[in-house]
Amino acid sequence: MQEMILPLCIFYSKVSGSNIANPDKQPWCRTTVCFQKLDGGWCVVHEHTSMPIDFEKGAPVLIVGEP
Numbered sequence: 001m002q003e004m005i006l007p008l009c010i011f012y013s014k015v016s017g018s019n020i021a022n023p024d025k026q027p028w029c030r031t032t033v034c035f036q037k038l039d040g041g042w043c044v045v046h047e048h049t050s051m052p053i054d055f056e057k058g059a060p061v062l063i064v065g066e067p
Contacts, residue, residue, distance in 0.1 A: 006045070009033045015051065015060075027051055027060035 010033075014026045034046040052061040 005037065007035050007042075009035070013049075025062065028063045 011031055012028050013031055014023070015029055016026050029049050029051045031047070031049045033044055035042045036045040037043075052063070053059070054061050
């Protein structure tokens with residue numbers, strides 16, 4: 001049985017849009033991307049993005065500055 005290697009890339013990114021001009025008001029997202037080598041090349045086999053949410057307020061938790 002061949003060993004399966006699944007490298008991960010985990011990073012933070014900003015959510016932006018035309019109605020969010022102030023960078024301090026742009027929420028951060030956490031993203032994880034999983035790769036698998038298929039047919040000699042690396043392919044994305046799973047991607048997950050999440051944003052911290054304050055469920056009582058029903059709004060994203062704003063992380064000002066760097067996470």
